[in-house]
Each structure stands twice: as C-alpha cells, then as structure tokens.
Amino acid sequence: MDNIHPIYILILALSLNILSQLYIKLVHKFTFLKSIKFGFSLGLVFFIIFFYNNTKLNIWDKFEISLLYILASYCYIVLINTPESSVRLKILFLIYKKKITKKKLLQKYNNNEMFKLRLKKLLKSKTIGIKKYNLFVINKNIIILFYLFKFLKKIYLGNNTKL
Amino acid sequence: MLINVFLIFFSICFIHLVLFRKKIYLNFYRIFCLFNIPIIVLLIYENTAYINKFYYFFSYSILFVTYYFTLLGISNDSPSLIIIREILKKNIKINSLKKKFLSEKLIEKRFKELEIDNYIYFEKKYLKIKKNKNFIIDIFIQLRKLQDQLNKKNG
Numbered sequence: 001m002d003n004i005h006p007i008y009i010l011i012l013a014l015s016l017n018i019l020s021q022l023y024i025k026l027v028h029k030f031t032f033l034k035s036i037k038f039g040f041s042l043g044l045v046f047f048i049i050f051f052y053n054n055t056k057l058n059i060w061d062k063f064e065i066s067l068l069y070i071l072a073s074y075c076y077i078v079l080i081n082t083p084e085s086s087v088r089l090k091i092l093f094l095i096y097k098k099k100i101t102k103k104k105l106l107q108k109y110n111n112n113e114m115f116k117l118r119l120k121k122l123l124k125s126k127t128i129g130i131k132k133y134n135l136f137v138i139n140k141n142i143i144i145l146f147y148l149f150k151f152l153k154k155i156y157l158g159n160n161t162k163l
Numbered sequence: 164m165l166i167n168v169f170l171i172f173f174s175i176c177f178i179h180l181v182l183f184r185k186k187i188y189l190n191f192y193r194i195f196c197l198f199n200i201p202i203i204v205l206l207i208y209e210n211t212a213y214i215n216k217f218y219y220f221f222s223y224s225i226l227f228v229t230y231y232f233t234l235l236g237i238s239n240d241s242p243s244l245i246i247i248r249e250i251l252k253k254n255i256k257i258n259s260l261k262k263k264f265l266s267e268k269l270i271e272k273r274f275k276e277l278e279i280d281n282y283i284y285f286e287k288k289y290l291k292i293k294k295n296k297n298f299i300i301d302i303f304i305q306l307r308k309l310q311d312q313l314n315k316k317n318g
Binding site: 005006007010022025026032064068071072074075078079080082083084085087088089091092093095096099100101102105106109110111112114115118119121122127128130133134135136137142143145146149152153155156157158 | 285
C-alpha cells in the first residue's frame with residue numbers, strides 16, 4: 001500500500017466520487033446537490049483512510065493530492081451542472097429540438113422567464129429566503145462566492161465591472 | 164517536480180492576465196495552446212518514468228480546466244449572481260429586483276454571443292445551429308441523460 005503512485009490514489013478517489021454520485025442520483029433518486037455532496041465526501045473519506053495508512057507520502061504530497069482532488073471535483077460539478085444552468089445551452093437546446101424563429105424562441109424563453117426560474121431555484125435551494133415580500137440571503141457561502149467572483153472580476157476586467 | 168508544474172501554470176496564468184488586461188482576448192484554441200505547449204515540451208525533455216509524466220500532465224490539466232471554467236464564470240454574468248448582487252445592494256423587493264434583472268438583457272447578450280461565436284445562424288428567418296457545433300450539444304444532451312436532468316427546469 002505504501003508504494004502506490006499518487007496518480008492511482010487520485011484516479012481511484014475521483015472514480016469513487018463520480019460513480020457514487022451517479023449511483024445515488026439515479027438509483028436512490030437523491031437531489032443533484034445531495035448526490036454531489038455524497039460523492040465528494042466519499043472520495044474525501046477514501047483519502048483520509050488512505051493517508052492514515054500510508055507512511056511514504058509526506059505532508060506536501062498529501063496536500064498536493066488533496067488539492068488536485070478538490071479542483072477535479074469542482075471541474076466535474078461545473079461540467080454536469082452546465083446543461084442545467086447555462087443560458088447559452090438552453091437557447092441551443094431549443095433551436096436543436098425543432099425549427100424555430102427568434103421571435104418564437106424569445107416567447108418561449110425570455111428574461112422574464114429566466115428571472116422566474118432563477119428566483120424559484122434560489123428559493124427552493126434555500127440560498128435566499130422571503131419574508132413579508134422582502135428577499136434576503138440565507139446561505140452565507142453564496143456571499144463568499146459572490147465576493148470571490150467580484151474580486152476575480154476586478155483583477156481580470158478592471159474597475160468597469162458591474163458585479 | 165510537481166511544484167514546477169504549479170509554477171509553470173501560475174506563470175502562464177500571469178501572462179494570460181496581462182493579455183486580458185490589455186484587452187487581447189484569445190479564443191479557446193489559443194488559450195489551450197498557450198497553456199499546454201510549454202508543459203508538453205517540458206514533459207518531452209523531462210527524464211522521468213512515463214507514469215510520472217502522466218501524473219504531471221493530469222495534474223496540469225486539472226489546473227487548466229479549473230482555470231478555464233472559472234474564467235468563463237467571471238467573464239459572463241451569472242443570472243443567479245445578479246440576483247444575489249441586487250439583494251446585497253438592498254434591492255430586496257421582488258418588483259424592483261425584477262426591474263433591475265430585466266434591464267441586464269441577458270438573453271439578448273447571450274444570443275448575440277452565440278451569433279458572434281458562430282454557433283447559430285439564420286436560414287429564412289429560422290434559427291439553425293452550425294453543423295460543426297452540433298457535437299457540443301450532443302455531448303451535453305448525453306450528459307443530461309446520464310444525470311437524469313430531463314426535467315426541463317433549467318434556465
């Protein structure tokens with residue numbers, strides 16, 4: 001067990017993550033978010049057990065592999081979430097299905113419709129809440145994410161950014 | 164060695180950032196070449212076992228994909244983040260929030276981007292997808308099927 005190359009550990013943990021996410025989502029009908037959390041946690045548990053039993057890897061190696069696992073999981077989440085969240089893909093799906101004019105497409109999917117869907121989604125996932133017709137943020141992690149994106153936007157796009 | 168991979172990656176990120184700030188925008192293929200050619204050259208001349216080379220390339224690819232996805236996120240305004248932004252700006256009444264959201268004209272922006280990026284075109288008033296882009300949609304349709312995401316609630 002001590003001589004296993006880090007690439008095998010990484011691939012094993014990622015496979016465990018993806019397969020368990022798919023299994024729990026398709027067989028046990030878990031929600032998308034819950035299945036992702038489950039898959040990620042299972043991969044992490046595998047790491048903890050493996051690191052505990054492995055004496056050859058030093059602390060830096062363990063840090064590297066853990067970081068790569070977290071980043072690879074992030075890529076997987078973004079990839080599988082894209083068909084559900086991308087506006088461009090939604091437009092392309094509508095065009096792909098059947099012949100459609102721009103006018104009809106905008107009747108089916110427009111800013112108003114998008115606002116309704118997003119608000120519903122955010123309320124359902126308890127990211128935001130509503131009290132006496134006033135909206136407020138429940139999930140504080142989204143605020144961290146928001147400011148992280150704002151910071152990155154400032155670095156890349158400069159001060160003329162709205163977000 | 165892996166630390167060198169990280170250092171190469173962050174150096175190229177810095178070069179890309181400089182290009183971005185100078186408003187030199189690269190398409191995906193150019194970004195791919197900018198990031199991947201140095202590591203491929205380095206790995207060809209690196210005197211190490213193939214398994215190690217694969218490990219370094221795999222790690223580098225994870226870093227690159229993470230960077231690219233994050234870059235896509237920050238260069239496009241996410242509808243959900245716009246709602247969060249307005250709530251944090253104390254635009255907490257649904258009607259005023261909706262007014263702000265509609266003024267962003269996100270659909271129109273995305274539509275224009277699809278046209279500029281040659282994804283769609285018009286044929287006798289009807290919208291069509293460029294044939295060479297069909298495979299991207301096919302991939303995502305398969306991904307949706309695999310994840311059982313056919314509830315049509317996306318948006």
